[in-house]
Amino acid sequence: MTEEPPPLAEARGITKRYGPTVALRDAGIAVRAGASHGLVGRNGAGKSTLVAILTGLERPDAGTVAYDGEPAPAPADRAAWDRRVACVHQRSTVIGELTVAENLFLGRRPVTSRGLPVSWRRLRREARALLDTWGVAVPESAVARVLSVEDAKLVEIARALSRGTRFIILDEPTAQLDGRAAARLFGHMRRLQDAGVTFLYISHRLGEIYEVCRTVTVLRDARRIVTAPVGELPTRALIEAMTGGPAEPYRAPAPAAPAPPRPGAPGPMAVRVDRLSGPYFHDVSLTLAAGEVVGLAGLAGSGSHQLGAALAGLHRPTGGRIEILGRPLRTGSVPAALAAGVGCLPRDRHTEGLVPQLSVAENITMPVSGRLGPGGLIRPSVRDALARRAIDELEITTEGPAQPVTALSGGNQQKVAMARALATDPRVLVLIDPTAGVDVRSRRALLDVALRARAQGRAVLLVSDQPEDLRACDRVLVMAGGFMTAAYEAGWAERELIAAIEGIPPGHG
Numbered sequence: 001m002t003e004e005p006p007p008l009a010e011a012r013g014i015t016k017r018y019g020p021t022v023a024l025r026d027a028g029i030a031v032r033a034g035a036s037h038g039l040v041g042r043n044g045a046g047k048s049t050l051v052a053i054l055t056g057l058e059r060p061d062a063g064t065v066a067y068d069g070e071p072a073p074a075p076a077d078r079a080a081w082d083r084r085v086a087c088v089h090q091r092s093t094v095i096g097e098l099t100v101a102e103n104l105f106l107g108r109r110p111v112t113s114r115g116l117p118v119s120w121r122r123l124r125r126e127a128r129a130l131l132d133t134w135g136v137a138v139p140e141s142a143v144a145r146v147l148s149v150e151d152a153k154l155v156e157i158a159r160a161l162s163r164g165t166r167f168i169i170l171d172e173p174t175a176q177l178d179g180r181a182a183a184r185l186f187g188h189m190r191r192l193q194d195a196g197v198t199f200l201y202i203s204h205r206l207g208e209i210y211e212v213c214r215t216v217t218v219l220r221d222a223r224r225i226v227t228a229p230v231g232e233l234p235t236r237a238l239i240e241a242m243t244g245g246p247a248e249p250y251r252a253p254a255p256a257a258p259a260p261p262r263p264g265a266p267g268p269m270a271v272r273v274d275r276l277s278g279p280y281f282h283d284v285s286l287t288l289a290a291g292e293v294v295g296l297a298g299l300a301g302s303g304s305h306q307l308g309a310a311l312a313g314l315h316r317p318t319g320g321r322i323e324i325l326g327r328p329l330r331t332g333s334v335p336a337a338l339a340a341g342v343g344c345l346p347r348d349r350h351t352e353g354l355v356p357q358l359s360v361a362e363n364i365t366m367p368v369s370g371r372l373g374p375g376g377l378i379r380p381s382v383r384d385a386l387a388r389r390a391i392d393e394l395e396i397t398t399e400g401p402a403q404p405v406t407a408l409s410g411g412n413q414q415k416v417a418m419a420r421a422l423a424t425d426p427r428v429l430v431l432i433d434p435t436a437g438v439d440v441r442s443r444r445a446l447l448d449v450a451l452r453a454r455a456q457g458r459a460v461l462l463v464s465d466q467p468e469d470l471r472a473c474d475r476v477l478v479m480a481g482g483f484m485t486a487a488y489e490a491g492w493a494e495r496e497l498i499a500a501i502e503g504i505p506p507g508h509g
């Protein structure tokens with residue numbers, strides 16, 4: 001009988017504390033070579049912490065990490081870690097100002113046999129050869145800034161492989177990809193797997209786990225709950241393992257489900273967009289009534305995100321008009337949009353959303369900081385009471401209002417950004433990709449916020465291309481190539497909507 005080889009990567013008995021928070025408690029994972037392995041769990045379950053330990057960026061308080069049965073390298077020996085494992089995070093580490101070739105050899109420009117750095121021409125040639133080896137069709141001389149999110153990820157993967165590792169951790173790789181780009185990424189992954197690359201795949205989109213992985217590990221409340229072949233763990237059992245409760249109430253609505261009950265007919269006009277144009281969209285008009293939730297769907301280049309951002313003052317259009325509650329909006333100004341009654345959950349919580357140096361409470365109450373005490377002085381008790389209410393309502397996992405926002409898990413930071421959007425009591429709420437990076441149960445909680453806002457008479461624009469998100473809407477508008485191309489009342493057929501999002505004319509789907 002042949003003995004099974006040791007796992008490619010293994011973490012055993014890991015405990016990790018951050019102050020009073022136990023992020024991992026006697027948890028572990030064993031990833032076998034060649035098998036794509038999924039890692040799932042609710043926001044704050046401990047996934048990123050486990051990844052930080054597997055990549056040597058954090059040291060566990062207890063437990064061991066081994067690669068191919070050998071103890072992991074010393075913490076300071078980064079090159080040795082790089083030969084064993086790489087993590088491609090949600091946020092790109094590709095430097096926009098450099099070319100693809102420069103990014104590939106960042107910090108380790110190859111040298112000639114005489115020990116001199118190779119010429120730029122040769123560097124580009126080596127970059128091309130490297131990209132071709134791994135089937136990455138990205139021009140080596142392109143400035144990285146112009147790359148799509150998907151291509152930038154492929155460059156990061158190629159860079160990791162060139163450092164020697166054949167084990168790549170992908171942390172929510174599709175969070176910023178539309179459906180078409182995600183499908184292409186899965187194709188690349190399959191080819192790389194055939195070439196001997198092993199993936200640890202983290203995602204909140206559970207359908208992807210079944211599509212991409214052979215095995216899955218579930219973490220809950222800092223512990224490993226189960227590791228099993230995906231075939232032995234159907235969606236319901238997976239959700240139960242993640243949440244520790246019955247999966248039933250949190251199933252995504254079935255396709256073509258009836259429209260969610262609407263508390264009343266939509267009220268007066270809250271938003272009127274008239275022939276708005278800019279670099280990303282052209283001649284777009286739409287209206288939003290008080291008391292309705294309108295979905296805005298589109299692929300990455302469709303202009304849907306930028307249109308949402310324009311309503312919130314985060315993006316300046318070049319022509320046309322926006323009216324909020326009957327008054328023209330001064331475009332391109334966040335303070336003007338806030339003053340007009342628009343609250344926004346921006347797409348990129350890192351650059352447009354949260355202030356990392358501040359606490360959870362300071363972030364949540366930032367837009368209303370002038371109203372938290374007499375004469376503009378902030379009364380901490382008032383601020384913390386407001387923050388506590390939001391923490392309860394949105395089920396934010398945190399030690400409390402004073403915790404630095406950066407200590408929260410990614411999904412919980414997203415909820416803090418949502419709480420901030422609501423802090424001004426806005427009449428118009430623009431939510432851009434609200435459920436990105438959010439676990440299956442919190443997704444419901446965030447969509448419930450949109451539905452509650454509707455019941456309170458607010459107008460909600462929900463920008464997303466996730467069918468589960470769009471199901472919650474009273475109607476859905478679709479953009480393609482910068483133009484508004486279709487509109488659907490609730491009750492739409494999923495196939496038809498996806499075809500419209502993909503830019504396929506009706507009847508050709």
Ligand SMILES: Nc1ncnc2c1ncn2[C@@H]1O[C@H](COP(=O)(O)OP(=O)(O)OP(=O)(O)O)[C@@H](O)[C@H]1O
Pocket residue numbers: 018019021022023041042043044045046047048049050397398406407408409410411412437
């Ligand atoms: N640097 C830190 N300081 C304090 N607490 C931390 C720190 N990093 C993580 N934590 C805490 O450890 C717990 C696990 O967080 P982790 O980021 O590993 O979760 P996650 O499963 O990756 O969540 P998500 O799906 O939201 O990204 C959370 O309660 C988090 O607040």
